Amino acid sequence: MSVVFDLRNSTDSWAALVNIALAEDWPEYINKYGNVGSERWWNNYDSDLIPNSQVIGTVSFIGRRKDFFNEEWDIVEINQEGNITVYDRPGFWESEEIVIGAKVIIESFEISFRQKYGPMKYDFLRLVQVIET
Secondary structure, rough: OEEEEEHHHHOHHHHHHHHHHHHHOOOOHHHOOOOOOOHHHHHHHHHOOOOOOOEEEEEEEEEEEEEOOEEEEEEEEEEEEEOOOEEOOOOOHHOOOOOOOOOOEEEEEEEEEEOOOOOOOOEEEEEEEEEEE
């Protein structure tokens, strides 16, 4: 098993905008769990107090494809029991371990809340591991 991405080991800048929005619109979240990305928050995450999901899928496509606007994207497709999820490929998805047929575990979480102009949702990949190539 090989970790190709771990949000916990990346810079904290990913959480900055979320923390600003939470402080303004849902300070109770920060009071309960701590600032997103902080040690306190990660401890709550590790204790399963922060909802997250984990899926196992198989890399089914890597390369360039056009979308319905005829724009070309470099993507990786993950087949999760017939459900295809598409990710932009640049970054950690370009790892040499991400090959067609590789089985991966993808852990993710979201933080969603209501702002004065409507709902806001932040989606994050937490961890991507290759478990079989």
